[in-house]
Amino acid sequence: MKVYISVDMEGIGGVSHSAPTERGDAGYPTAVALMVGEANAAVDGAFAAGATEVLVNDSHGQMFNLPPEDLDPRATLLQGQKPWSMVAGAGPGAGFAVALFVGYHTRAGHPTGTIAHTYSGAPTLTALNGRPVNEAGINALALGAWGVPVGLVCGDDQLAIETEALFPWAERVVVKTAVGRRAAASVHPSLARGRVRAGAEAAVRRASAGKLELFDPGRPIVLEAEYRHALEADYAALVPGAERYGDRGVRATTDDPIVAYRTFLVGVRLAGLAA
Numbered sequence: 001m002k003v004y005i006s007v008d009m010e011g012i013g014g015v016s017h018s019a020p021t022e023r024g025d026a027g028y029p030t031a032v033a034l035m036v037g038e039a040n041a042a043v044d045g046a047f048a049a050g051a052t053e054v055l056v057n058d059s060h061g062q063m064f065n066l067p068p069e070d071l072d073p074r075a076t077l078l079q080g081q082k083p084w085s086m087v088a089g090a091g092p093g094a095g096f097a098v099a100l101f102v103g104y105h106t107r108a109g110h111p112t113g114t115i116a117h118t119y120s121g122a123p124t125l126t127a128l129n130g131r132p133v134n135e136a137g138i139n140a141l142a143l144g145a146w147g148v149p150v151g152l153v154c155g156d157d158q159l160a161i162e163t164e165a166l167f168p169w170a171e172r173v174v175v176k177t178a179v180g181r182r183a184a185a186s187v188h189p190s191l192a193r194g195r196v197r198a199g200a201e202a203a204v205r206r207a208s209a210g211k212l213e214l215f216d217p218g219r220p221i222v223l224e225a226e227y228r229h230a231l232e233a234d235y236a237a238l239v240p241g242a243e244r245y246g247d248r249g250v251r252a253t254t255d256d257p258i259v260a261y262r263t264f265l266v267g268v269r270l271a272g273l274a275a
């Protein structure tokens, strides 16, 4: 059984402020060590539940955070400037039975979620079919199209609430309580890792038992992003098929989840050029 693990940093237990999530900050090595700890806990849980192959996709920032030497040697590590970003390597046709999200966080604009954002600092709000959506939901659009169900989402308590609404079949692991945009109350890393390991094991067991569902928001898919200023939105709306709405919004309307995902991802990248 092949298991896919996407690891972000802002939702890792012990990470409460955005500063140490950035390369070059004095706290970055500590944040990386915490990220490695939860990534390895997920890998260990996956193998305990019968995984035969695990791919870890380093999904934060420039996407080469995890020191290869420190990762569980049973896992393969995907890093670097990946066109498909947080879902790189998961499909199509890659044959993963389940996806596990570790270190994830709430959507852009969330009132209390710690380091809440969606893909970059540019979107102020992201919505799927009229409801606010986070990175987990946007990534699940692509994964669902590739036949990979989401089995586990780890992060703060507010993310667990978002997860329940999106994927009620998925395991939810809480490693910290969101106190606000740049504050969280975290359990000790050893406890966080224990929870992540148990969640990963339970998720992979659920996958083997056929108890997970593919994420499918219905048709048509309407994926929207509102940006900080109009130029970012103008750039993002250059993507073929995208349309501007409201003051700073860009919308994709399509029956193809992969087109929706690509339109959003390219839009965010173009918006980054207008910063």
Ligand SMILES: [Zn+2]
Residues within 6 Å of the ligand: 008, 009, 010, 104, 105, 119, 135
């Ligand atoms: Zn993220």
